[in-house]
Amino acid sequence: MDILLQQIINGLTTGSVYAIVALGYTMVYGVIQLINFAHGEVVMIGAMVAFTVIMALAGAGLPLPPFAIVLAGVLAAIPVCMALGYLLERLAYRPLRHAPRLAPLITAIGMSIVLQHLALLIWGRDPRAFPQIMENTSFAIGGTGGAAISSVQIAIILLSLALMAGLTWFVYRTRFGIAIRATAEDVRVAALMGVDADRMIAATFVIGAALAAVAGVMVGTYYGIAHYTMGFTLGLKAFSAAVLGGIGNLAGAMLGGLLLGLVEALGTGYISEITDLCRWPLIGDGGGLLTERCAADGHVVLFGSNYQDVFAFLVLILVLVFRPSGLLGERVSERA
Amino acid sequence: MSRKTIGIVLVALALLALPLVLTQVGTAWVRIANLAILFIFLSLGLNIVVGMAGLLDFGYVAFYAVGAYTWALLASPHFNLHLPFWAILPIGALFACVAGALLGAPTLRLRGDYLAIVTLGFGEIVRIFMNNLSAPFNVTNGPKGITRIDGLAVGGLDFRATDRFLGIDFTGPAKYYYVLLLLLLFVIAVNLRLQNSRIGRAWVAIREDEIAAKAAGIDTRNVKLLAFAMGASFGGIAGGMFAAMQGFVSPESFVLHESIMILAMVVLGGMGNVWGVIAGALLLSFVPEFLRYTVEPAQKMLFGRLLVEPEVLRMLVFGAALVLTMRFRPAGLWPESWHKREMREGEAA
Numbered sequence: 001m002d003i004l005l006q007q008i009i010n011g012l013t014t015g016s017v018y019a020i021v022a023l024g025y026t027m028v029y030g031v032i033q034l035i036n037f038a039h040g041e042v043v044m045i046g047a048m049v050a051f052t053v054i055m056a057l058a059g060a061g062l063p064l065p066p067f068a069i070v071l072a073g074v075l076a077a078i079p080v081c082m083a084l085g086y087l088l089e090r091l092a093y094r095p096l097r098h099a100p101r102l103a104p105l106i107t108a109i110g111m112s113i114v115l116q117h118l119a120l121l122i123w124g125r126d127p128r129a130f131p132q133i134m135e136n137t138s139f140a141i142g143g144t145g146g147a148a149i150s151s152v153q154i155a156i157i158l159l160s161l162a163l164m165a166g167l168t169w170f171v172y173r174t175r176f177g178i179a180i181r182a183t184a185e186d187v188r189v190a191a192l193m194g195v196d197a198d199r200m201i202a203a204t205f206v207i208g209a210a211l212a213a214v215a216g217v218m219v220g221t222y223y224g225i226a227h228y229t230m231g232f233t234l235g236l237k238a239f240s241a242a243v244l245g246g247i248g249n250l251a252g253a254m255l256g257g258l259l260l261g262l263v264e265a266l267g268t269g270y271i272s273e274i275t276d277l278c279r280w281p282l283i284g285d286g287g288g289l290l291t292e293r294c295a296a297d298g299h300v301v302l303f304g305s306n307y308q309d310v311f312a313f314l315v316l317i318l319v320l321v322f323r324p325s326g327l328l329g330e331r332v333s334e335r336a
Numbered sequence: 337m338s339r340k341t342i343g344i345v346l347v348a349l350a351l352l353a354l355p356l357v358l359t360q361v362g363t364a365w366v367r368i369a370n371l372a373i374l375f376i377f378l379s380l381g382l383n384i385v386v387g388m389a390g391l392l393d394f395g396y397v398a399f400y401a402v403g404a405y406t407w408a409l410l411a412s413p414h415f416n417l418h419l420p421f422w423a424i425l426p427i428g429a430l431f432a433c434v435a436g437a438l439l440g441a442p443t444l445r446l447r448g449d450y451l452a453i454v455t456l457g458f459g460e461i462v463r464i465f466m467n468n469l470s471a472p473f474n475v476t477n478g479p480k481g482i483t484r485i486d487g488l489a490v491g492g493l494d495f496r497a498t499d500r501f502l503g504i505d506f507t508g509p510a511k512y513y514y515v516l517l518l519l520l521l522f523v524i525a526v527n528l529r530l531q532n533s534r535i536g537r538a539w540v541a542i543r544e545d546e547i548a549a550k551a552a553g554i555d556t557r558n559v560k561l562l563a564f565a566m567g568a569s570f571g572g573i574a575g576g577m578f579a580a581m582q583g584f585v586s587p588e589s590f591v592l593h594e595s596i597m598i599l600a601m602v603v604l605g606g607m608g609n610v611w612g613v614i615a616g617a618l619l620l621s622f623v624p625e626f627l628r629y630t631v632e633p634a635q636k637m638l639f640g641r642l643l644v645e646p647e648v649l650r651m652l653v654f655g656a657a658l659v660l661t662m663r664f665r666p667a668g669l670w671p672e673s674w675h676k677r678e679m680r681e682g683e684a685a
Contacts, residue, residue: 034449091659111655113652310465317458
């Protein structure tokens with residue numbers, strides 16, 4: 001199997017999900033310069049709601065095609081998440097818009113703890129197996145010895161691209177989108193021009209939450225599992241993706257998401273090979289310190305694929321250190 | 337004697353007698369008190385970073401972990417090392433301090449919320465390493481953690497066994513209590529002294545307005561780094577004590593949730609105000625324990641069965657408390673008097 005090609009396919013799949021979640025972070029940040037810390041939990045709730053609906057429909061024995069069942073799950077998750085996004089904005093952000101920056105961050109953490117444990121209360125502590133009703137056919141790429149791409153992967157990538165295109169059209173071509181961008185540019189001036197700034201800010205939360213709902217279903221179907229803690233790491237990675245691309249920038253979030261997915265997949269795919277001490281001269285080969293162990297085991301892997309989650313954080317730290325404004329972001333001056 | 341002196345003496349006596357009283361109720365409560373002191377210690381350490389210097393650190397537990405693992409590795413059968421406490425505790429503090437400086441150096445130019453996320457990522461990285469550094473060379477023993485860690489032993493005094501002084505039995509946890517109390521007094525003194533020192537004022541200046549602080553001649557980079565390193569060293573000391581007290585460490589004790597808990601103690605109590613932070617830490621240490629013992633019977637009495645697990649309810653209450661406190665008292669329950677004092681001085685002049 002061609003590892004490189006396979007990891008690129010896997011990376012593009014997870015990367016599209018990161019991109020969709022990252023859009024939610026970046027839109028909110030673009031408008032009010034705050035990190036919506038609870039965004040990851042919205043993704044989780046989306047996955048859970050969809051899971052419940054899909055389970056119910058699949059168990060009811062109706063003669064529905066699998067595609068329709070998953071679609072019903074998505075359509076149920078979207079309004080729930082949108083309501084949740086609105087609620088978050090009203091409860092955790094709007095009252096604190098003029099408070100010190102730290103305050104909304106703490107309320108967001110509070111909300112995210114509450115959401116996580118509400119989910120724990122409703123859906124239980126154990127991971128829920130997402131019903132695999134979609135027929136997951138694999139297509140071979142590059143002939144024998146090539147890689148495989150599954151229909152779920154194709155669906156995720158295509159749907160993400162469609163969502164990204166749709167959002168871009170919405171933000172750049174509709175009146176509503178222009179109003180959102182005006183608010184992001186300058187809340188006060190936008191208000192003077194007749195834009196209802198409060199409504200626009202709430203709208204970014206709601207739109208981000210709708211995207212999060214779709215992302216939640218994608219993750220659930222892809223990994224086949226949903227868990228009340230799944231939102232946290234996913235949210236953190238998506239945030240890293242948004243920062244990587246340049247937070248506040250839509251195209252940046254998309255690019256950052258895909259790049260982060262690729263880095264993570266390739267890193268995970270190759271790290272054990274790279275850090276196999278037996279392949280290193282002086283240490284493993286001939287006369288090295290580990291000759292005996294290498295002869296016995298064949299490999300002495302320093303870092304295996306269990307370090308997968310480290311990559312996203314490493315990328316985040318490196319980006320912030322060397323290019324704090326991200327790949328496509330403009331330089332942000334310090335707020336006085 | 338003035339009323340203040342009498343008050344201090346009474347508080348001191350109460351604190352000294354506390355473990356003896358608690359031992360009568362149950363040794364478990366002495367342990368809870370010990371952990372509470374440890375958390376006050378940690379939150380005062382974090383208070384230096386977050387409260388005074390205004391650097392939002394979401395990965396503080398990483399330094400706690402460094403200290404705990406240093407003790408665990410240097411005083412357990414794992415590497416067959418059994419160094420004395422006066423060697424390990426400084427080494428642990430030093431390691432934590434270096435870790436703090438390593439994290440701080442590249443990230444300190446970042447703005448508040450970015451710094452928060454990076455420190456959070458750093459904490460996660462440390463945890464992932466603790467979990468996985470068991471192969472190919474077994475350093476941390478992975479998720480299973482390190483067991484049979486040596487306790488604290490000063491001279492011939494073993495802090496695990498029960499000793500009899502003046503006809504009173506002092507159990508192991510009770511003896512740890514006094515050590516922790518001593519350490520706590522130390523960190524309180526450091527915090528109070530720092531508050532009015534040149535460095536402390538520099539931190540507050542940076543917190544309030546970094547550009548103005550820089551213009552006033554403060555070397556912001558070094559001063560911030562100092563806050564980070566100093567906070568981290570306190571975390572390291574607390575970690576060492578934790579390992580000695582529990583005799584067991586595993587990555588599970590150092591998850592992000594702990595960082596958030598410590599941060600919440602600082603923020604809830606009132607950032608920058610030593611007494612506020614102590615109150616916040618006490619509140620968040622004892623209320624969950626209180627809920628643990630009351631939620632179950634209360635539910636059984638009201639509904640006849642357990643509707644919500646105590647642990648879940650505890651977290652729900654905790655999350656809601658964070659939201660409500662920030663909503664109605666954004667500066668914490670007992671905010672520092674710095675601003676007030678500044679105002680008054682302004683009037684007098």
